[in-house]
Amino acid sequence: MTPADRLAPALDAALERLAAAPRLLVALDFDGTLAPEVDDPLSARALPEAAVALEALRALPQTIVALVSGRSLESLAHVGQLPPDTPLVGSHGLEVRLGAGAPEPAVDAADRERVDTLRAALAPLVAAVDGAWIEDKPAGFAVHTRVVEQDAAAALQRDARERASSLDSRLTVRDGKNVVEFAVRDATKGDGLRILRERLGVDAVLFAGDDVTDEDALRTLGERDLGVKVGAAATVAEHRVADPAAMAAVLAELAVRRRGILSA
Numbered sequence: 001m002t003p004a005d006r007l008a009p010a011l012d013a014a015l016e017r018l019a020a021a022p023r024l025l026v027a028l029d030f031d032g033t034l035a036p037e038v039d040d041p042l043s044a045r046a047l048p049e050a051a052v053a054l055e056a057l058r059a060l061p062q063t064i065v066a067l068v069s070g071r072s073l074e075s076l077a078h079v080g081q082l083p084p085d086t087p088l089v090g091s092h093g094l095e096v097r098l099g100a101g102a103p104e105p106a107v108d109a110a111d112r113e114r115v116d117t118l119r120a121a122l123a124p125l126v127a128a129v130d131g132a133w134i135e136d137k138p139a140g141f142a143v144h145t146r147v148v149e150q151d152a153a154a155a156l157q158r159d160a161r162e163r164a165s166s167l168d169s170r171l172t173v174r175d176g177k178n179v180v181e182f183a184v185r186d187a188t189k190g191d192g193l194r195i196l197r198e199r200l201g202v203d204a205v206l207f208a209g210d211d212v213t214d215e216d217a218l219r220t221l222g223e224r225d226l227g228v229k230v231g232a233a234a235t236v237a238e239h240r241v242a243d244p245a246a247m248a249a250v251l252a253e254l255a256v257r258r259r260g261i262l263s264a
């Protein structure tokens, strides 16, 4: 870590305490936290320095690295590029994969029918806007507008929301970065993180995220945990870093300190 990257004193102290946890879960959002944003979601990758830090953490005893994302599990496994035993939470908490086995079922036939009906109704609106596209997920889909002209993007998001709510009043609708998402099941990253915490039997959790939906996970943290917001947006997290590069430096520092404590 260079002097310019030096940790804020409060984060430095919190990291030192966390590094000594008997059994530690490092649970991380992916896009905007480990990986810089790109136009094609399937091309997103964790920064190389973040990937190295995650590997260093994974190599330590009693230390579990997990990803908690709005992506589908399939997409998250593809971009995350972590070993198959890595716990993954996808679809904002709905899909959970603990270890290398098959994930728990996320939706049933009735859910799929609702998704298909909604998608068929919104697809023509999306197809009419240059650059807009639909990313499918098990319990819904995301309408991406990242490369759409600003006014057209705002109009599409508004029209899609109105059409969706007129068709299905029980939908969960989420705003993201240049994306609006529709889901027929309501789950949050807080639910996903609670499942990881309980099933993995950890004493402390580091969670870091950059987006609105990460706040649900940050709100579940307790005194022994550490929450980090990546970027400048409003947050309940006690600590903040500027960007994925700074987050990678925090993860690298945690690995160094924990290795030192565990080998003392």
Ligand SMILES: O=P(O)(O)OC[C@H]1O[C@H](O[C@H]2O[C@H](CO)[C@@H](O)[C@H](O)[C@H]2O)[C@H](O)[C@@H](O)[C@@H]1O
Binding pocket: 029, 030, 031, 032, 036, 037, 038, 039, 040, 041, 044, 068, 069, 070, 071, 072, 135, 142, 144, 146, 176, 177, 178, 179, 211
């Ligand atoms: O919870 P996350 O891991 O942060 O996932 C949130 C959404 O990430 C992806 O979309 C975002 O990143 C894309 C790649 O950088 C970018 O093109 C898009 O504009 C962003 O919204 C993903 O495609 C979504 O499904 C996730 O919900």
